Amino acid sequence: xxxxxxxxxxxxxxxxxxxxxxxxxxxxxxxxxxxxxxxxxxxxxxxxxxxxxxxxxxxxxxxxxxxxxxxxxxxxxxxxxxxxxxxxxxxxxxxxxxxxxxxxxxxxxxxxxxxxxxxxxxxxxxxxxxxxxxxxxxxxxxxxxxxxxxxxxxxxxxxxxxxxxxxxxxxxxxxxxxxxxxxxxxxxxxxxxxxxxxxxxxxxxxxxxxxxxxxxxxxxxxxxxxxxxxxxxxxxxxxxxxxxxxxxxxxxxxxxxxxxxxxxxxxxxxxxxxxxxxxxxxxxxxxxxxxxxxxxxxxxxxxxxxxxxxxxxxxxxxxxxxxxxxxxxxxxxxxxxxxxxxxxxxxxxxxxxxxxxxxxxxxxxxxxxxxxxxxxxxxxxxxxxxxxxxx
Amino acid sequence: xxxxxxxxxxxxxxxxxxxxxxxxxxxxxxxxxxxxxxxxxxxxxxxxxxxxxxxxxxxxxxxxxxxxxxxxxxxxxxxxxxxxxxxxxxxxxxxxxxxxxxxxxxxxxxxxxxxxxxxxxxxxxxxxxxxxxxxxxxxxxxxxxxxxxxxxxxxxxxxxxxxxxxxxxxxxxxxxxxxxxxxxxxxxxxxxxxxxxxxxxxxxxxxxxxxxxxxxxxxxxxxxxxxxxxxxxxxxxxxxxxxxxxxxxxxxxxxxxxxxxxxxxxxxxxxxxxxxxxxxxxxxxxxxxxxxxxxxxxxxxxxxxxxxxxxxxxxxxxxxxxxxxxxxxxxxxxxxxxxxxxxxxxxxxxxxxxxxxxxxxxxxxxxxxxxxxxxxxxxxxxxxxxxxxxx
Numbered sequence: 001x002x003x004x005x006x007x008x009x010x011x012x013x014x015x016x017x018x019x020x021x022x023x024x025x026x027x028x029x030x031x032x033x034x035x036x037x038x039x040x041x042x043x044x045x046x047x048x049x050x051x052x053x054x055x056x057x058x059x060x061x062x063x064x065x066x067x068x069x070x071x072x073x074x075x076x077x078x079x080x081x082x083x084x085x086x087x088x089x090x091x092x093x094x095x096x097x098x099x100x101x102x103x104x105x106x107x108x109x110x111x112x113x114x115x116x117x118x119x120x121x122x123x124x125x126x127x128x129x130x131x132x133x134x135x136x137x138x139x140x141x142x143x144x145x146x147x148x149x150x151x152x153x154x155x156x157x158x159x160x161x162x163x164x165x166x167x168x169x170x171x172x173x174x175x176x177x178x179x180x181x182x183x184x185x186x187x188x189x190x191x192x193x194x195x196x197x198x199x200x201x202x203x204x205x206x207x208x209x210x211x212x213x214x215x216x217x218x219x220x221x222x223x224x225x226x227x228x229x230x231x232x233x234x235x236x237x238x239x240x241x242x243x244x245x246x247x248x249x250x251x252x253x254x255x256x257x258x259x260x261x262x263x264x265x266x267x268x269x270x271x272x273x274x275x276x277x278x279x280x281x282x283x284x285x286x287x288x289x290x291x292x293x294x295x296x297x298x299x300x301x302x303x304x305x306x307x308x309x310x311x312x313x314x315x316x317x318x319x320x321x322x323x324x325x326x327x328x329x330x331x332x333x334x335x336x337x338x339x340x341x342x343x344x345x346x347x348x349x350x351x352x353x354x355x356x357x358x359x360x361x362x363x364x365x366x367x368x369x370x371x372x373x374x375x376x377x378x379x380x381x382x383x384x385x386x387x388x389x390x391x
Numbered sequence: 392x393x394x395x396x397x398x399x400x401x402x403x404x405x406x407x408x409x410x411x412x413x414x415x416x417x418x419x420x421x422x423x424x425x426x427x428x429x430x431x432x433x434x435x436x437x438x439x440x441x442x443x444x445x446x447x448x449x450x451x452x453x454x455x456x457x458x459x460x461x462x463x464x465x466x467x468x469x470x471x472x473x474x475x476x477x478x479x480x481x482x483x484x485x486x487x488x489x490x491x492x493x494x495x496x497x498x499x500x501x502x503x504x505x506x507x508x509x510x511x512x513x514x515x516x517x518x519x520x521x522x523x524x525x526x527x528x529x530x531x532x533x534x535x536x537x538x539x540x541x542x543x544x545x546x547x548x549x550x551x552x553x554x555x556x557x558x559x560x561x562x563x564x565x566x567x568x569x570x571x572x573x574x575x576x577x578x579x580x581x582x583x584x585x586x587x588x589x590x591x592x593x594x595x596x597x598x599x600x601x602x603x604x605x606x607x608x609x610x611x612x613x614x615x616x617x618x619x620x621x622x623x624x625x626x627x628x629x630x631x632x633x634x635x636x637x638x639x640x641x642x643x644x645x646x647x648x649x650x651x652x653x654x655x656x657x658x659x660x661x662x663x664x665x666x667x668x669x670x671x672x673x674x675x676x677x678x679x680x681x682x683x684x685x686x687x688x689x690x691x692x693x694x695x696x697x698x699x700x701x702x703x704x705x706x707x708x709x710x711x712x713x714x715x716x717x718x719x720x721x722x723x724x725x726x727x728x729x730x731x732x733x734x735x736x737x738x739x740x741x742x743x744x745x746x747x748x749x750x751x752x753x754x755x756x757x758x759x760x761x762x763x764x765x766x767x768x769x770x771x772x773x774x775x776x777x778x779x780x781x782x
Contacts, residue, residue, distance in 0.1 A: 145749055215715075217613060224717025225591070225717050225719035226754075228747060228749045230715060230717075231715075231747055231750060234747055236710060316627075319626065320623070320708070320712075323623055324715065326616050326618070326619045358543060358618075
C-alpha cells in the first residue's frame with residue numbers, strides 16, 4: 001500500500017479532528033464550517049484513500065440520522081523512545097491509542113547502528129504480534145538535542161552526532177519518520193492525552209537523567225530558531241556550584257538531574273549527615289535516585305533536605321520561565337517515584353511566592369498523570385502531526 | 392467615511408503585503424498564489440473600498456506591463472505612546488511611514504482622563520496639520536501590563552487600574568483602538584521597520600525606567616495565556632538585593648532599571664567610591680542616568696563598574712531566556728545614550744560564554760537602531776495588524 005496522506009487542507013483538518021475520536025458527519029461539518037457537498041466530497045476521498053471509515057450510525061440529535069466516522073484501521077503509527085539506558089517502542093491506532101508496547105534495557109552509548117537496529121526489530125515484533133501490515137508513520141524520541149532529524153549533542157550521545165536517525169528509521173520501516181528530543185515528545189504526549197489537551201499554551205518540565213522542557217504555544221510545539229527551545233539543562237544557577245557533565249559549573253542539571261542528586265546523596269552519606277543514606281551506600285556500594293526517594297519518604301532529614309533543595313532550584317528556574325512565557329499550565333513529568341508530591345509542594349511554594357500574580361494567579365502547576373505513556377503517545381503524535389498536514 | 396476593512400482572507404493578505412510597500416499586480420499574484428481572475432476581483436474590491444490605489448505602471452519585467460498598487464492615501468494610522476513622564480503621538484500612512492509626530496512631557500500619575508484627553512488633543516492637532524480626515528486605527532502603548540485593552544498594574548500606573556483605555560481612544564478618535572504594553576509595541580515596531588523584519592522569532596529587550604521584553608514567535612507577537620508574556624521586570628535575581636518598587640527584594644528591575652542604577656550611583660557618590668559622581672551629586676543635588684553615563688564615558692571606574700554590573704545581570708537573565716526560547720536574534724532598546732555599546736559588549740560576553748552553543752551560536756545580539764521610532768511605528772503596526780485581519 002502506498003502512503004496515503006490527506007490531499008488538501010480540508011482533508012487534513014478532518015483527519016486531525018478524527019484523531020481525537022470518532023465524530024458524526026454533522027459534527028464534522030459544523031466544526032469545520034463545511035457545506036454538506038464539500039464535506040461529502042472530502043470524506044469520500046478520505047474513505048477511498050483508506051484513511052477514514054464509517055463506524056455505524058451516530059446517536060440521534062433529532063432529525064435525520066447522521067453516520068459516525070473514524071480513522072480507519074489501516075492507520076497505524078509507531079513510537080520509538082530511546083532513553084540513555086532503555087528502548088521503548090509502541091504501535092498505536094490513528095487515535096494514538098497504544099495497541100502494543102514493549103521495551104528493554106539498551107545502552108545508548110553503544111551507538112546509533114546498534115540501538116536503531118534493535119529498535120527496528122522491536123517495532124517489527126510488535127507489528128507481527130498485532131497484525132499491522134503497514135505503518136503510517138513513526139515518531140522517535142532521542143535523549144538530547146535534535147535538529148533536522150539528527151542528534152546534535154555529542155556530549156550526551158557520543159557516536160550519534162549528525163547520524164541520520166530520521167532517514168535510518170524511514171528506510172528501515174518504510175514510512176515517514178520524525179525525530180525530536182524527549183522533552184518535546186513528552187510535551188506532545190501531554191498535549192494529546194494529558195491535561196495539556198485543554199491548554200493552548202503550556203510548559204512541560206521533564207526531570208530525570210536529563211532536564212529539559214517542551215513548549216506548546218498556540219496549540220503547536222514551539223522549537224525555536226535552531227530547534228533548541230526548551231533546552232534548559234545547562235542554565236547556570238551558580239558560579240561556584242558542582243561541575244556538570246557539560247564541563248561547566250553550576251548548571252541546573254548538575255544540581256537537579258539524577259546524577260547531581262546522587263552525587264549530593266553520596267556526599268551526605270559520606271559526611272555522616274544521613275545515617276539512612278550511609279547505611280544504604282555501605283550495603284549497596286553506591287546510591288541511586290530511588291535510594292534517595294526511599295530515605296526521604298522514610299523521614300531521613302538529610303535526604304528530605306536534598307529533595308527540597310532540588311525542588312527549590314527547579315522552582316527558581318520556573319519563576320523566570322513562567323514570567324517570560326506566561327503559560328496556561330506547568331506540567332512536571334519524570335519525578336522520581338514517591339517524590340512527586342514533595343517536589344511539587346516545594347516548587348509551587350517558590351513559583352507562587354516569587355512570580356508576578358498576573359502571570360501565575362490562575363496557572364496550575366501539576367504532575368503529569370501519564371507517566372511513561374506520555375512519551376509513546378507523543379512519538380505517535382509527532383508522526384501524525386506530520387502525516388496529517390498538507391504543506 | 393465608514394470604516395473599511397478587508398472583506399476576506401485574500402484581501403487581508405493583499406493589504407498586509409502592501410503595508411510593506413507598493414507591489415506590481417504580477418508580484419501580488421505570484422506571492423499569494425492567486426489566479427489573475429481572483430486577484431482582479433479582490434483588488435477591484437479593495438480599490439472600491441478605498442483601501443488600495445494604483446500607483447502607475449510597474450517596472451517592466453518583459454512581456455505585458457503590470458501596474459503598481461499601493462495602500463491608498465485614505466489609510467492613516469495614529470500611534471500614542473504613553474511613557475511614565477511623556478506622551479508621544481504620531482500619524483502614519485498605510486505603510487506605517489511617520490507623516491507627523493509630536494510629544495510633550497506628561498505625568499502618567501495624573502491619571503487616565505487627563506493623559507488620554509491630552510493625547511487625543513495632540514492626535515487632533517497632528518491630523519489637522521497633516522490633513523488626515525479619518526483615522527483607520529490607533530495603537531496605544533502603555534508603560535505597564537495590559538490585558539484586554541485596560542491597564543492591570545496599579546503599582547506602575549496608579550489610577551489606571553482597569554480604566555477602559557481602549558474604549559476611550561476608540562470613542563474619542565472614532566476608529567478601532569488597540570492597547571498593549573510598551574515592550575510589545577516596541578517589538579512590533581522592530582518587526583516592521585527594524586532588524587526584526589528578517590527574523591521569524593526574536594526577543595526584544597527594553598531597558599529604561601521599566602524593563603520588559605516582547606516576543607515575536609513565528610512572525611507574530613506572543614502575549615501568553617494572560618497577556619503577561621515578557622514581563623521580566625520582577626524576576627528575582629538575589630534574595631538579599633535592593634528593594635524593588637514592587638515591594639519584593641532583588642528584582643531585575645531593582646538592579647537594572649533606571650531607578651536602580653541611580654540608587655547605586657548615589658551610593659557610590661556618597662561612599663566616596665566615585666569622585667565624578669560625588670561631584671555631580673554635590674552640584675546638582677541628585678543624580679540621573681545620563682550622569683552615570685557621562686561619568687562612565689569619561690572614564691570614572693566606579694561608574695563603569697555600575698554599568699558593567701547592570702549589563703552582567705541583564706546578561707545572566709538573557710542566558711536563561713535565550714536557552715529557553717531560542718530566538719533568531721536579540722534586539723536591545725532603550726539603553727542610555729552613549730552607554731549602548733558598553734552594555735552590549737558585556738551582555739554579549741555573558742550570553743555567549745554561558746549559553747548552549749546550539750542556541751546562541753548563530754544568534755546576534757544587537758542594539759535597536761530605531762531608537763524612539765520603534766514605539767510610534769509599533770503603535771501603528773498594532774492597529775494595522777488588527778484592521779488588516781479578517782476574523
